[in-house]
Amino acid sequence: xxxxxxxxxxxxxxxxxxxxxxxxxxxxxxxxxxxxxxxxxxxxxxxxxxxxxxxxxxxxxxxxxxxxxxxxxxxxxxxxxxxxxxxxxxxxxxxxxxxxxxxxxxxxxxxxxxxxxxxxxxxxxxxxxxxxxxxxxxxxxxxxxxxxxxxxxxxxxxxxxxxxxxxxxxxxxxxxxxxxxxxxxxxxxxxxxxxxxxxxxxxxxxxxxxxxxxxxxxxxxxxxxxxxxxxxx
Amino acid sequence: xxxxxxxxxxxxxxxxxxxxxxxxxxxxxxxxxxxxxxxxxxxxxxxxxxxxxxxxxxxxxxxxxxxxxxxxxxxxxxxxxxxxxxxxxxxxxxxxxxxxxxxxxxxxxxxxxxxxxxxxxxxxxxxxxxxxxxxxxxxxxxxxxxxxxxxxxxxxxxxxxxxxxxxxxxxxxxxxxxxxxxxxxxxxxxxxxxxxxxxxxxxxxxxxxxxxxxxxxxxxxxxxxxxxxxxxxxxxxxxxxxxxxxxxxxxxxxxxxxxxxxxxxxxxxxxxxxx
Numbered sequence: 001x002x003x004x005x006x007x008x009x010x011x012x013x014x015x016x017x018x019x020x021x022x023x024x025x026x027x028x029x030x031x032x033x034x035x036x037x038x039x040x041x042x043x044x045x046x047x048x049x050x051x052x053x054x055x056x057x058x059x060x061x062x063x064x065x066x067x068x069x070x071x072x073x074x075x076x077x078x079x080x081x082x083x084x085x086x087x088x089x090x091x092x093x094x095x096x097x098x099x100x101x102x103x104x105x106x107x108x109x110x111x112x113x114x115x116x117x118x119x120x121x122x123x124x125x126x127x128x129x130x131x132x133x134x135x136x137x138x139x140x141x142x143x144x145x146x147x148x149x150x151x152x153x154x155x156x157x158x159x160x161x162x163x164x165x166x167x168x169x170x171x172x173x174x175x176x177x178x179x180x181x182x183x184x185x186x187x188x189x190x191x192x193x194x195x196x197x198x199x200x201x202x203x204x205x206x207x208x209x210x211x212x213x214x215x216x217x218x219x220x221x222x223x224x225x226x227x228x229x230x231x232x233x
Numbered sequence: 234x235x236x237x238x239x240x241x242x243x244x245x246x247x248x249x250x251x252x253x254x255x256x257x258x259x260x261x262x263x264x265x266x267x268x269x270x271x272x273x274x275x276x277x278x279x280x281x282x283x284x285x286x287x288x289x290x291x292x293x294x295x296x297x298x299x300x301x302x303x304x305x306x307x308x309x310x311x312x313x314x315x316x317x318x319x320x321x322x323x324x325x326x327x328x329x330x331x332x333x334x335x336x337x338x339x340x341x342x343x344x345x346x347x348x349x350x351x352x353x354x355x356x357x358x359x360x361x362x363x364x365x366x367x368x369x370x371x372x373x374x375x376x377x378x379x380x381x382x383x384x385x386x387x388x389x390x391x392x393x394x395x396x397x398x399x400x401x402x403x404x405x406x407x408x409x410x411x412x413x414x415x416x417x418x419x420x421x422x423x424x425x426x427x428x429x430x431x432x433x434x435x436x437x438x439x440x441x442x443x444x445x446x447x448x449x450x451x452x453x454x455x456x457x458x459x460x461x462x463x464x465x466x467x468x469x470x471x472x473x474x475x476x477x478x479x480x481x482x483x484x485x486x487x488x489x490x491x492x493x494x495x496x497x498x499x500x501x502x503x504x505x506x507x508x
Contacts, residue, residue, distance in 0.1 A: 006505060082493070
């Protein structure tokens with residue numbers, strides 16, 4: 001990319017870009033830590049994620065400020081305008097990912113050391129792995145501006161949705177088997193939903209990143225079939 | 234809100250994409266327009282359509298040929314001895330460089346507003362009445378007075394000057410003078426109005442008034458505007474044409490030109506990356 005005639009304009013854009021990268025990395029780590037906290041019942045780790053989230057909020061506000069100032073001061077056009085607007089939206093989605101990781105961690109204490117956790121192939125772990133990989137991949141692709149890989153990442157969200165459906169079924173089974181597990185399983189269900197929502201935010205980020213880089217919209221995603229909402233087929 | 238059926242939603246989605254391709258009838262067309270100042274070629278094979286009731290912005294760095302092209306549209310370049318125009322320019326499908334065309338009449342149909350407000354050193358009233366008078370557009374004094382008032386109204390200036398129509402036009406502020414020049418252009422009922430950086434000598438408030446005026450004028454006129462302000466082009470025009478080194482680089486819907494232009498030169502220019 002050619003540099004701007006006014007170099008401080010480039011510096012301001014670079015600063016915003018660096019913040020997105022750092023928010024993205026933090027979001028990935030938060031999802032990772034939240035998963036570990038949930039699966040191991042590690043309340044200390046959970047508490048760390050909750051604290052981290054405050055930083056995430058702070059970064060989003062800071063990024064918003066900078067982007068608004070840049071728009072006001074530079075009146076960006078073309079790719080710069082897309083970048084400024086896109087950065088704000090992306091920061092919004094990343095901040096929500098942080099929130100969802102935090103919300104998961106808040107339930108760690110209530111779930112306690114559940115029997116469910118020791119079940120082999122427990123679905124939440126698989127889901128969380130997928131979600132974390134999605135967050136890391138989309139940030140990686142965005143940072144290196146590899147627009148051609150974005151659509152594939154977005155479409156992978158389907159796998160998280162499918163994993164969510166299977167976790168939902170799995171938890172229902174546990175609850176039917178042993179009503180004493182209902183409380184913990186309900187918490188876990190919320191956690192699973194949180195992870196599923198993280199996937200949706202990655203989808204938003206993907207579409208946004210594609211627009212920022214290319215100026216075009218990704219083709220509409222095909223309508224989702226939500227097996228859970230439709231009474232599990 | 235009423236619930237829509239699936240079919241209605243499909244239709245609404247389709248409608249939106251069609252609205253973006255909305256077409257206006259062709260007003261002026263340049264075909265392979267080349268302009269030479271003596272030996273030096275200033276424009277190379279420019280093909281450009283101007284559509285009715287739209288504002289077309291011409292942008293590009295200094296010396297790119299945008300003003301030269303604008304001046305071809307009402308044969309303003311005829312006044313420069315060494316200037317030669319090749320190619321074809323039509324107004325309502327008629328060649329404006331045809332020998333049978335009366336240049337004075339052409340310039341009544343294609344009016345012009347310049348960068349620096351240039352009112353005649355006469356009263357406000359006379360500034361506006363002059364054109365209609367020489368073109369025989371008014372039969373009586375009452376007719377002429379009516380033209381003066383409506384032109385000033387259309388230019389959004391009437392309220393500010395109604396009590397001093399017989400005072401000199403040069404006594405107005407810069408922004409008012411520019412709107413007076415626009416009123417003067419409107420007075421001869423043109424079809425197309427050419428504007429060559431009409432706001433570059435005005436303060437932001439006067440600029441906003443002229444921009445508001447351009448917005449209103451496009452209901453009745455076709456406008457071609459040369460501007461160095463990217464934001465202005467983005468605000469007032471529906472289509473934008475980008476010139477560079479005498480070549481038309483790219484032309485398209487303004488919304489697209491300022492968010493996602495196709496050509497790298499346009500991208501660099503609008504984002505301030507021109508070397």
